[in-house]
Amino acid sequence: MIVPFSKLDDWEMNVTLFQGTIFIEENHTKKISSRGEQYSSAGRPGAMSQDLMSFWGYKFETVSLMPTPWPETSREYIESREDQVVSNHAQYCSIVRTGFGKVKMILGGEVDAVMAFKPEDRSQPIEWVELKTTATITNEREQIKYERKLLKFWAQSFLLGVPRIVVGYRTQQGTLERLEELSVQNIPDNVKLKGKGLWDGQTCINFAASFLEWLKTTVTSDGVWRIRKREKIPVLEVFKLEESGHGDILSSAFVEWRTNGLRSHQQHLQELADNAKVEASEPP
Numbered sequence: 001m002i003v004p005f006s007k008l009d010d011w012e013m014n015v016t017l018f019q020g021t022i023f024i025e026e027n028h029t030k031k032i033s034s035r036g037e038q039y040s041s042a043g044r045p046g047a048m049s050q051d052l053m054s055f056w057g058y059k060f061e062t063v064s065l066m067p068t069p070w071p072e073t074s075r076e077y078i079e080s081r082e083d084q085v086v087s088n089h090a091q092y093c094s095i096v097r098t099g100f101g102k103v104k105m106i107l108g109g110e111v112d113a114v115m116a117f118k119p120e121d122r123s124q125p126i127e128w129v130e131l132k133t134t135a136t137i138t139n140e141r142e143q144i145k146y147e148r149k150l151l152k153f154w155a156q157s158f159l160l161g162v163p164r165i166v167v168g169y170r171t172q173q174g175t176l177e178r179l180e181e182l183s184v185q186n187i188p189d190n191v192k193l194k195g196k197g198l199w200d201g202q203t204c205i206n207f208a209a210s211f212l213e214w215l216k217t218t219v220t221s222d223g224v225w226r227i228r229k230r231e232k233i234p235v236l237e238v239f240k241l242e243e244s245g246h247g248d249i250l251s252s253a254f255v256e257w258r259t260n261g262l263r264s265h266q267q268h269l270q271e272l273a274d275n276a277k278v279e280a281s282e283p284p
Contacts, residue, residue, distance in 0.1 A: 011034070014227075016224050067090070096160060
C-alpha cells in the first residue's frame, strides 16, 4: 500500500491461490533475517542500540496498558506497572472485511489495545488503539523522519480499522516527555496541510487497488508465488516459486476443512433449511 513512498523498504510476501481465493502472508524468514541485520548493524556514533529502542517501545506499552478494565484492576497492579516485566506476547488480533477497488479482502493483524473494553454487541465498532514511540522532534531532519513514520503508522491502523494512535515522544536517552493522540483518518490531511507533504494517502489507496486487481489476473494457478520489494528499487516483483501446493501459507488442516469439512457443513445447513420448509408447508 505504501510502496509509492517507501523506497527504502525491503520486504517479501508469499502468495497462493486456493478455491478461487488468493491468500497472502508475510515471508517470515525474510522478516527475521532483515530484523537480525538491522539489530546487528552499527548505528551512528553515540546512538542507542536497536535492541534498547525496541525495549523502550515495549516498556511504553507495559506502563500504558492493563490486562483488564480499570474498575476490575487492583490498585496494587496499577501502581506496580513501572516494575512489570516487559513482554511483547500479549496482543489483540483485529480481523476486518474491507476492499480496494473491485477487490474484496479479509485482513488480520496485531493491535496493541482497546480503549476501556470491547463492546458485547458485535455490530458496534471496537475502539482499537495503537501505541507508538518516537524521538521528540527538534529539527527539520527529525520532522522529515517523523513524517515518514506517520505513513506507516497510518497505513497499519487504516487497514485494520484502528481509529486512534497514542504517540509517546521521548528523548534520545529514552525518557518519555509527552503524549499525543492522533486520529487515524486525519493523519493524511495533517501531513498535506501542516507537514512537508512527503506522501499522499489517496495515492497509496489507489496504488493498492490497482496492484491487487492486477495480482488477481496474474496469480491464476496453483503453486506458491512471491511479491518482493527491494531496498531503493521503486518496483514490485511478482514471480512464481513453486509450481504446485501452497507452501507454508495454508496448513493441511485448513485445506482439509475447506475441501471436505466445509462442504459437509454446508450440506448440513441446506438439509436443515429444506426440513424447515417442509415443516412450514405442512398443515397444523
